[in-house]
Amino acid sequence: MSAGVRSAAPAAGTLYLVPSTLDLDLPEPRAPLANVLPTGVLQRAASLNHWVVENAKSARAFLKRVHEVVPLAQPLQLLDIVELPRPVKGGQPSRPHDLTPLLGPLLAGHDVGLLSEAGMPAVADPGAALVALAHARDVVVRPLVGPSSLLLAIAAAGLNGQSFAFVGYLPVEAAKRSARLRELEALSRRTGQAQWMIETPYRNPALFDSLLDTLALTTRVAIACGLTTPHERVHTDTVAGWRGRRVTIDNRLPAVFGLLAT
């Protein structure tokens, strides 16, 4: 698009989406930053003085690691680091958080980094509402290249790269989870679309068991754990094949699960 895009905020800063590593809270050894973030992205991250983050503590830990490779433009303790409002447990808040104050530095002309605890902000992670608000104010949004467990899993699974969906978390309660899996399997069979989901690590084994107990023997199931780390494992097999492998699924590593029914 080239002509006629309004620029209501001509002096506004740019909102950079800064991907973080995928090894938060994982056992050592961790992968070097240079394996997962381009030098140009590290340089951009080191240059930013204003941040909106999912979690301030993990943001500081990430920026310390950046500093070891590219010195930060300002000392860590002088950076302006603001947390996104935390999601309300047990449902929607009575009214949405007003994120407008978070745009303050941008509208005042400063560049701002958006950072989540792991991977790409605003994908399977908070941040999309702030990005949407930035577009509503005609603030330029620039996504930087870095790791996304979902994208890496989709590529490495070989299920279907031409048609896929990410559906987030499944219900925790076993019967509801199975019902949802059956629904996703039927959708996949009808459309050929691979269906992808995530789970909190300690529930990985329960979700894996549910996949193997619920789905047809011919349905293909992909699991990607610990992506980009020394613990990385990606594998795809039919339900029948997985049953024959007697696999133990780790309950500490972040994982992404996919299915494709035929």
Next chain:
Amino acid sequence: MSAGVRSAAPAAGTLYLVPSTLDLDLPEPRAPLANVLPTGVLQRAASLNHWVVENAKSARAFLKRVHEVVPLAQPLQLLDIVELPRPVKGGQPSRPHDLTPLLGPLLAGHDVGLLSEAGMPAVADPGAALVALAHARDVVVRPLVGPSSLLLAIAAAGLNGQSFAFVGYLPVEAAKRSARLRELEALSRRTGQAQWMIETPYRNPALFDSLLDTLALTTRVAIACGLTTPHERVHTDTVAGWRGRRVTIDNRLPAVFGLLAT
């Protein structure tokens, strides 16, 4: 997963998914490799002697650019570069290509790089069938970090990062394309899932017009063109808002389009 994974090919090499840049055939200036590929990924790419690629000519051009940053382990002309079978125009081949020969170097113990013309192999690009075959032979598949226009667009659009689908290309014929868009809009309205699609650059303007003519005024439409390049533009607005912008959509830049109905 940890125990019991069969290793039928214990001496096999690893299949590395190597992301390529997104600036193929784009007007200069191009972004430096260091902005879009981690140093570790460039080092891995430079070390590989065996490649399976979407297009040999663009693979050589990519490897020349890698060589300018990290010298290749072997001269370009000595690399083993094999093309994936080209998709048959106008539909499915009478029987699927047998990709088994492409696994040869892997089964003989060599690491192999899989490379598409732009972005992440096997995502909105060929390669998934080879990845699937690698899993069937218990070959280790390792996805490397790099640019994916789809993932960057999803992050930067702010539509819905918790639930989204990629549906590939839409029908070329206008009436069929509109019908498909109405179907995707209805699905999005019912499920809250953002729907993402791509188009051949020269058809970008036609798809954009179709989005604005077909969808409800309140449906949000995202367009991301020229991602990671100096031509990069990402914007999200309602159909009503886009109509007021009198925007011209570039017909040379690769673009990704998304919609979210409310």
